[in-house]
Amino acid sequence: MSRAAAGAFIRRHPRWSLLFALCALLWALDRLFPPPLPSGNDGFIVLARDGSPLRAWPGSDGAWRYPVTPAEVSPRYIEALLGYEDRGFRWHPGVNPASLARAAWQWASTGRIVSGGSTLTMQVARILEPVPRTPRGKLRQIVRALQLEWRLSKDDILTLYLNHAPMGGIVEGVEMASRAYLGKPSRELSHAEAALLATLPRAPSRLRPDRAPQAAQAARDRVLARLERFGVWSPEVVADARIEPVIAQRLQGAWLAPLAAERLRGQARRAGSAGLTRVASTLDRELQATVERLLADRASVLPPRVSIAALVVDAATLEVRAYAGSADFADNARGAHVDMVRGVRSPGSALKPFLYAMALDDGLIHSESLLIDAPQAFGGYQPGNFQADFSGPVSVSEALQRSLNVPAVDLLDQIGPARFAARLTEGGIKPRIATGEQPNLSLILGGAGVTLEELVGGYRALAAGGVAGKPRLTPDAPIEEARLMSEGAAWIVRDILEGGGHPDRPFVEGGGAAPLAWKTGTSFGFRDAWAVGVSGRYALGVWLGRPDGTPNPGFFGANVAAPLLKDIAAALPHEVVPSRERPATVQPVDICWPLGTAAADTPAPLCHRRRSAWSLTGAVPPTRPDRIDGSSLRQTVWIDPASGLRTVPGCGHGQPRDTARWPTLLQPWLAGWLPADQRVPDWQPGCAPAGGAPAATLRIVGLNDASRLRPAPHQRHVSLQLAVRGAQGPVYWLLDGRRVTPDAGGKLLLTESGAHRLTVMDEGGRHHSVAFTVDAPP
Template identity: 65%
Template sequence: MANRRVAWPWRWLFAVTLLLGLLALVLDRCFPLPLPRDEAGLVVVDRHGRPLRQYPSAEGMWRHPVTQEAVSPLYLQALIHYEDRWFYHHPGVNPVALLRAAWQWMRHGRIVSGGSTLTMQVARILAPPPRTLLGKTRQILRALQLEWHLSKREILALYLNHAPMGGIVEGVEMASRAYLGKPAAELSHAEAALLAALPQAPSRLRPDRSPLAAMRARDKVLARLAAHGVWSDQVVADARIEQVIAQPPRAHWLAPLAAERLRQAARRAAAPAGRKRVVAATLDARLQAIVERMLLDRLGQLPPKVSTAVLVMENTDLAVRAYAGSADFGDNGRFAHVDMVRAIRSPGSTLKPFLYAMALDQGLVHSESLLADTPQSFGGYQPGNFQAAFSGPVSVADALQRSLNVPAVDLLDRIGPERFATQLAAAGLRLRMPRGAAPNLSLILGGGGTSLEALVGAYRALAAGGMAGAPRLSLETPRREARLMSPGAAWIVRDILEGGGRPDRPFQSGPLQLAWKTGTSFGFRDAWAVGVTDSYTIGVWVGRPDGTPNPGFFGANVAAPLLKDLVAALPAVPGARRAPRPAAVGAEAICWPLGLTAAATAAGHCHERRTAWLLHGTAPPTLPDRNRSGGLVETVWLDPRHGLRVTPACAADAVPHVVARWPLWLEPWLDPAVAARHVPPRWAPGCAPEVATTLRIVGVAPGSLLRPAAGRLQATVDVTALGAAGVVFWLRDGELAGQSMPGQPFRLHFSRNGRVRLTAFDGGGRFDHVDLAVGGILPPP
């Protein structure tokens, strides 16, 4: 009977405990923890974790997600020993502290110490209770619930990320960056104490508004830490000397358009419940700041509504280190929110290096192959040069470095626009054509659209053995590469763009070793400059995002100076080095006009000797003459009596001569001494075949002196080309002056005194030229 009476209290205690446990389970189910779903607004950081742009949370708060390991141990020491020394030992509530707080309240009639633990403060942050006894009870119950469900580490993480720090700033990392301009990992003793005190009264203690009140609260924390022996008296004394200086909270706006692009990509890639709060970019904040400052410094030189875009990519891993989609993100007048890194625009002449590389790989040319820079018609398409002048015979290297249009169109016509566009697309450079249009010869002059991003990825091939790559903006984006050209072609084209591509005349480009190319779209709408170094590929675009022309704005005078300044500001990349010349590339002497090696050319056929870069030791011959069949080596017959050209049927004693002919389009541009030695003489009267009818200029005699008529400021003459077939092109000192139909007069105006060579030729290659003089023109008043 006695044993039964002893057992009853234990049964009663067990029943009460079970009942309380069941009650706790029911309450826990009915009132689940209000854990935050939106941990923080998105933060885009650079490759070192430095913030580039911060977005507020759904409720409009600024938070920067942080882990315990990323916070200075000094802050954790200050927080734990000031707020809750027994944090790691109590179950969420410290009964001793609560009893002490209650006794002080009853004794003094006011709150002396709160008695709240860190867990209770987290409970108040998650579900703010009313400032009543019932509210305090709810806070205690929530604290116990937190300890039931979460570890101490998880509870501390909630505090680190959600503690109120004044205004819309929450969490120690955001507060440290907003007020102090540094990450929480770099806090000093004084700064750690300041941020530990701030949540006590975040509005009243904001260091940017009330530095004196903040300093007093900080010193209170320091005194507590000294009293508990956490920090030495000397450390605390030194910390007290430090002034409280804080900047007003403001958003970071480095690389705003790149950050927005990453934010949208992160939202598309993840479900709402799994959205990222920190997105790591490949950008470098320091380099990004330099680029943005350089763009801002140039705004005064740009007309209204003109913007600029810059992309800097590291060659080794395709990582984008700087990304400026507009000149000034704060200037809406310059279409600040339009990202011109991704915009599709006409690339002008920036595609020419890829065309010449393709021609090298296909064995059509070597670096000194003879090309014709003359007025030509390609099925009705008649390209001209940017300077409206023509140079006659030019090499591949000269044509590319000087960005001549006619030789490029000639090469594209031989390769095929479709094939050219397909090979570019396979390497990641897709060209957008107007609706319903197919790739055509205008592609090489900007007839298709592409983006700065795609151009930079393609130009990287020049420094990476021919491998183009897609620029990587996120650290999680895998590398994507594709072959655009062979290593040998890439090396030759880069050598041309860097210094002229002349093995016999090396070009010293200084320590930068920059290979660069400019481009200007039709109507001065887009100015481009793209450059390649051992370490980086850099692209620059200047223009109006709405496509309005900017007369006088072209790549060489607007984009190229900025490109060179950017290259000078770029830091060296450890381990980056210049690739050696590939074994497939060798230097060899070649001869014009045939284009073959000097060793394979007869002495009399080597009119001009040059040194070229060859691929695989092969010297392709000069491209076939479009206007003369039978090749450039031709047998001509001369009359031994007067040396004129004849046919065997016309002169029985005619003597054959094997000669190397220049392409017919180039004969009008030959130096007179070269022409006298190597161009066959004119036909003897009555001996020219019918197909060889010559063209003759009439209306002005050789050696004429032209003077302006009385009262006129210009000299004027009407000339006509007889014997022409098709359109007649008229050139004044090599510069295209206009065109006319056969037999129709063409009026020329001269506004300067001096000697002039007037040349006319037709689509069949027939030509004539007249040397004359202009005088009597008075200078303008």
């Protein structure tokens, strides 16, 4: 339109032009002076999976709110609110002329404000921008109400009221008031409770139901009378509501899962969330409260600065059901704010189940493969067991259940530390190793850092067909899974951890409480105690230690972490546990020691010990030769029939005999354990080939077989002077199978009377033993 045409239009239609100009002015004023809508930090709340609040943070003004929409609030409250405060809310433009006229007449007649004539929109305007109760303040309130109606929908305005109406003290909004005073969500309000919360904003300090229940009940009854008078509720409903007493709980700041909530809040901040925010978690409120109570009870008897962390995950969905990052969030002395669910610590032996599963998948072992628990050196690395003793011949099941170190290191040496670390990383368990270092054999004994969250996610594979996963704290978090082991290996390892892994044992499962398959771990120096496992459909774990990494002498996984893990497992939701179906790849098979082959394929004279094992994919791998003698364990030897001793062809009248040889490092344990007819005889004098009788050159000096020792007068011990002749390299001393170390002078003090056996071994596998007796002190 040209300027001339516009001028002609103004001259012909002056009223329309004036209206247009007025609208333009109002639009400009609205943009220049917008209503103060909520923005910025308006509070944050984390919810349990049932919608109940776990932890909340106040808004920038210090008020506590729980954001809801009208659809999430009981219709009874909406009826009570609009029926009492603003019956014309849905049709008026923000102000009700009739109500304003009535309020003005009352003010002019009495000289004071009798009723404000405010609509719900005007109340929202006053909440957002408090003004004095004067004509000028009322005019400003009206303008703001008109602006709100111009900018927002009716439901948006109602939502502002639901979330910001003052409810007493620092509580704002109907949902927070309902949960704080009544202990229930607003969607479950009764008629009486709805009427109570509808009137509370009129005088929130004077009508607080926890402090003034009588005043609150009187105000509630006035609301009920008005709702009956205007036909909002029937007389019968109102009569029933009047009977209900006003009972409110006192405001209290009880928090659950505070560190999990803090974690979710941090994630929301990094994602750029602002304003009134609520985040739904996967946590089970009841289980969370139980776990926190168990941790607090256990912490009460622990030394200062010791903390605990626990995690429970639904193995089916990877949803976290309980998350406790510290023992007591109110105890700063125990590192209350340090989240040890995510703390990187040494796992001790807690990685061993993954190693045995990998060896099963590689076809190196079955569940009863013969392993060697004896002193060994692996390129200078000499691991020992936690109890410092050795058991000699052990099965895979025994080694895993008893957490023996030497068999695990031996197995890792065969698999390769770098390959094992890579498999763990693929499965979500990320071993942290010092910068510039490579994975080594200490990895299986805790020589790398992991987190409780990663461990529980890894153990989840035992309950999910070998698939590990990352625990999820929110329902919308993506499912991150990775195969850590085969389904069959997971089933065998879980069976071992549950009950020993023997196919011939009584196996009763289903219809009762879920058994717990668990493993402990203790890091070097007693810095970390772990217990991790699976029970039914849950994967769970416990860590105990000091967040600063200082030692706790005498604290190890079995005596402090495992009992707590069992208590948590007992508190898991009770449900009928169906029998776990054994995968088709897992079959029972009888095997023979020492060869490790199937009993059906092993001649009876070579089957020294028959054991029932689980085989994976039909594989029955034989016992691996020991590191000392790499020759086959199945040999043909020549026996002199007259002496029964071993000989060679051409020396005497030897006759060939097929025999099974036990690994060299196990020889010290065979005497008294293996019948003589199953042992390879000693060499006949003069008939041993060169190097054929290495053990004969190794001898304990100073203590003869069948010796009898007696403590000196007024002494309660005997002193042994340990010496050896013919050793090559370092030697290991075993007293009754337990490794002992003499002092710098070679002395060893004995305080236990009775029969003993002293054994010495060198790194060449040679050994010598003597039996002796210590008399009781006089």
